[in-house]
Amino acid sequence: MDTPYLLVDISIAVAQYHRIAAAFPGTPVYYAVKANPEPTLLIELVRAGCHFDVASRNEIGLALAAGADPVTLSFGNTIKKAEDIAYAYAQGVRLFAFDSLGELEKLAVHAPGSAVVCRVLASSKGARWPLSRKFGCAPEMALDLIRWAAANGLDPAGVCFHVGSQQLDPGRWEPSIADAAALFARLAADGINLRLLNCGGGFPVDYQTEVASIDKYAKAIDAAVASHFPARPALMIEPGRYIAxxxxxxxxxxxxxxxxxxxxxxxxxxxxxxxxxxxxxxxxxxxxxxxxxxxxxxxxxxxxxxxxxxxxxxxxxxxxxxxxxxxxxxxxxxxxxxxxxxxxxxxxxxxxxxxxxxxxxxxxxxxxxxxxx
Amino acid sequence: MDTPYLLVDISIAVAQYHRIAAAFPGTPVYYAVKANPEPTLLIELVRAGCHFDVASRNEIGLALAAGADPVTLSFGNTIKKAEDIAYAYAQGVRLFAFDSLGELEKLAVHAPGSAVVCRVLASSKGARWPLSRKFGCAPEMALDLIRWAAANGLDPAGVCFHVGSQQLDPGRWEPSIADAAALFARLAADGINLRLLNCGGGFPVDYQTEVASIDKYAKAIDAAVASHFPARPALMIEPGRYIAxxxxxxxxxxxxxxxxxxxxxxxxxxxxxxxxxxxxxxxxxxxxxxxxxxxxxxxxxxxxxxxxxxxxxxxxxxxxxxxxxxxxxxxxxxxxxxxxxxxxxxxxxxxxxxxxxxxxxxxxxxxxxxxxx
The missing domain is CATH 2.40.37.10 (Lyase, Ornithine Decarboxylase; Chain A, domain 1)
Incomplete structure (x- = not known):
């Protein structure tokens, strides 16, 4: 066969899905479609019970074409055109991420009543493909944005963060989980009861050298949640690289x-x-x-x-x-x-x-x- | 119209072609198709008398589809598959660049008798998009490679170099022209008479600030050739950015x-x-x-x-x-x-x-x- 080509064995991706789902019992796994949107892969992940993190209108279309229920989709990109939010909403998507007032204003108009999750800045130290300050806002600003969401017909569901892709340090989630717990507590005092903590992706794979097992990551996250939250919130994770x-x-x-x-x-x-x-x-x-x-x-x-x-x-x-x-x-x-x-x-x-x-x-x-x- | 889109005014590119052709009288201009292979642009450049620097089999196909004569094509990529050399040769392409013995061995088999031009390492200091050591070989190696070409049924036509794209210093061509003149002289002593000097591209355009006029570049190159070569070789240039x-x-x-x-x-x-x-x-x-x-x-x-x-x-x-x-x-x-x-x-x-x-x-x-x- 003429090179170059990418040979994909979907059964390996499905096995990776089952592996990470087992490591995080009771936590829905939202596959980051951007990692590899191959239609057959999405079909098999739908069959396996996977949810989907989508970055754009086209990725929503791909997930729905693969048979995904729109309520299993999270529109995780914090940079969305108004018309793409409206499209997502019309398709039945009800979970959106944001990190700015500009984005909330669009969501309030085009996705009224939807669950919205505020992305908070996180350190991606230790990641091979680190994230800049491009996504997320400071916790002080997150407080005000979540209050704004609650006052403007949106459902402020929780907080998300991302520690950087191919994150080699299982301890890197803990500081962001602590930040999130502080936000939950401060907003509860205002009568805003957040319920969802999206721990993002970043779970690494073996390229040249062996990385810690996914169970180590799950345990570190579980322990951090237990130590910082008085009552365990609903969790979700968004692996892309780990699965594909x-x-x-x-x-x-x-x-x-x-x-x-x-x-x-x-x-x-x-x-x-x-x-x-x-x-x-x-x-x-x-x-x-x-x-x-x-x-x-x-x-x-x-x-x-x-x-x-x-x-x-x-x-x-x-x-x-x-x-x-x-x-x-x-x-x-x-x-x-x-x-x-x-x-x-x-x-x-x-x-x-x-x-x-x-x-x-x-x-x-x-x-x-x-x-x- | 839905954004994003690239609005292209082909008449501007054709005017740029005429401008650079006028600055280098008698020097064929090989448009670097990689800069923008838009079919209508290639058709208009063929009509204007432009030649073409092509990087791949598909770019050859695009230039020919636009009506280019294959003898006006230079296969300038020094990294070519054997089957792509054979394709080019079958289409009538007779001018190829190389910088290694491995490439010459392929050319000798799949493009016998063709004119070949040796790419020599050049400094791209001063360029906004500089070139690494990826292309070109040291002058000492170029000598041996050109001798090998002459002894193995190829037509060693000359030397090429590239000073880096968006090169802001018109004086940057001179050191490579001096290197080329030295190679011409040393090979003439062996009875190998090179005739072609390909001065590559790199001619800059105004992005935020005004750059020196193309005439300044032409004069600097002309003066360097006059001062280093006892007899003026045939020249060619390969602008891409400047035109598109x-x-x-x-x-x-x-x-x-x-x-x-x-x-x-x-x-x-x-x-x-x-x-x-x-x-x-x-x-x-x-x-x-x-x-x-x-x-x-x-x-x-x-x-x-x-x-x-x-x-x-x-x-x-x-x-x-x-x-x-x-x-x-x-x-x-x-x-x-x-x-x-x-x-x-x-x-x-x-x-x-x-x-x-x-x-x-x-x-x-x-x-x-x-x-x-």
Whole structure:
């Protein structure tokens, strides 16, 4: 098959869903559709009982097309056009996130009576793909916004936060849970009784090295909730990477192996996929995928790994210490593991004339699909 | 019209082509198709007498579909699959760039007898979108590669280099021209007579501030060639940004204006286009576009400017000192100027469910097209 393509094994994603759902008993799992919106994956997650975190009008459409009940959708993006809020509401979505007065004003008009959840700024220290201050507001402002929501025909349900994607420290949720508990307490004094704590995503997967088990994360969150809340609120979580990443293997071909000079420099290995073809999370070498080649086990040496476009920022790894076999040659297949999340939909429509990354379902999934179709 | 969209005025791009062609009399201009492969633009550039620098099989197809003669194409990407070289050769392309033995070996088999041009490493100091060591080889290696090409049935035509895109220093071409002249001289001593000097692209456009005129660049290059070469070689240039950037205005809507806290922080302005929707060159705030709003002239204050996705790296400008009117509100149209190059094809296929950036041709162009159709 012509490379590059992303081979997705949906059964792995479904198993990951069951694993995280079991680690958080009684807590609904909202799959972050943005991680991988492959329709067959969404259908299987609906069957498994999953809920969905959606970022846009199109993601709502995809979830509903997969059979999701609109009341299992959370419109988690805090940056929504008025007409997209109205669309969501008309489709039956009743749970929305916000972090500003501007967004609440739109929600009050276009989603009256809906449950709204205030996103509070959180530290994402320890995350491989950290979050900036782009989302969330300071707790003092959250207080006023939630009061405004209550006074303007919305249902102030609770608080959400996000500790950053691929968060390697299970203890990182605790400070935000403490902040949320303080907000719950202060608002209860005003007669506003919040009930929902959305602990977001960030649950990591093994790329090159083993991460703590999902049970460790669940226990840390459970303990933090127990210690900071006098009465346990309803919880929800929003994993994306955790469910989808292990389900994908990106298949790519070596296009060229070269050196830049006769000095003792690393070889340059150019693949037929790069940062603009789906590997956007290699920006600043943030996500370091595991690679396999037909020569694994043979002697290796350092390489710079780059994509095929004429753009010089299209370099995957230069400083991360990657080594590949000396026997590697143009035409060799390289597998990039753990690429089921945040890859295919990031791909450019055609930068440098290279087509977007295709998704190919694993044979077993395709057989299921034919049987079901 | 629903935002976001890129409004392209093809007549501006054609005028830019004529401007640069006039500044470099007798030098063929190879438009870098990757900058903007809009079919109508390519048709008009063919009519104007433009040649084309292509990066991939698909870009070759686009140029040929626009009516380009294959002998006016240069396959300038130094990272090519063997089958794509064979495709280019079968289509009549006879000019190829390389910077490694691995690439020459493919060219010798799949494009025998073709003119090949060796890309030499150049400094891109002074460029807003600099090039890394990804492309090019050291001059000592170039010597051996060109000798290898001559001995293996290829036509070693010359040398190419690239000083980095949006290069603000007209003097930056001179060191590479000197390197090239030295290679010409050393190879002439071997009986290999190079004849072609490809000075690449990098010619800048006015984004926020005025850059030196294209005539200044042409004169600096002409003077450097005259001073380093005993006999003037054939020249070629490969502008992309210079031709396409001024032809585009990205139309986007304000989705949200917010603050993160009650501290005296900048406002956050969220647009319906961001880094994954076509503004990839705002990475590290490299390319700083000029913005206009319906409130221009009214009092302004500092802002952080961000895109609509749930990805926190989807921030356009945080440190570049952008100010926007205090009157700016959700729904306001913001025009991003000079966005005709390196935008629409960079856009993701659907990250976060947002559709790719559409290109809309200016009314006059559409009328021409109807008349021609």
């Amino acid at each position: 990443a292990p389900a994908g293997v990106l298949h790519t071909e070596v296009v060229l192996v070269s050196r830049k000079s006769y000095a003792d420099e690393p070889r340059w290995v150019y693949l037929d996929v790069g940062r603009f073809g789906g590997l956007a999370e290699t920006e600043d070498e943030a996500i370091q995928y595991r690679l396999s080649t037909p020569h694994d086990g043979a002697p290796t040496a350092p390489v710079v790994l780059a994509g095929p476009t004429c753009d010089s920022v299209d370099i995957l790894y230069q400083n991360a210490g990657y080594e590949l076999p000396l026997a590697l040659r143009p035409g060799d297949l390289v597998r990039i593991h753990g690429t089921g999340a945040y890859t295919a939909t990031y791909a450019s429509v055609g930068f440098n004339g290279f087509p977007p990354l295709r998704t190919v379902l694993d044979r077993a999934d395709r057989a299921d699909r034919r049987a079901a179709g | 950037a001024p032809a585009g205005v990205l139309h986007t809507e304000v989705v949200l204006v917010s603050r993160k806290s009650y501290a005296d922080e900048p406002r956050w302005v969220y647009l319906d286009v961001g880094r994954f929707g076509g503004l990839a060159e705002t990475e590290d705030e490299a390319i700083q576009y000029r913005l206009s709003t319906p409130h221009d002239g009214a009092p302004t204050a500092p802002v952080v400017l961000a895109g609509p996705t749930c990805d926190s790296v989807d921030i356009l400008y945080q440190n570049a000192g952008y100010e926007l009117p205090l009157a700016l509100r959700p729904g306001d149209l913001v025009r991003i100027h000079g966005t005709g190059a390196y935008t629409a094809t960079y856009a993701s296929v659907g990250f976060n469910g947002f559709p790719p950036l559409r290109t809309v041709l200016d009314r006059a162009d559409r009328a021409d097209r109807r008349a021609a159709g």
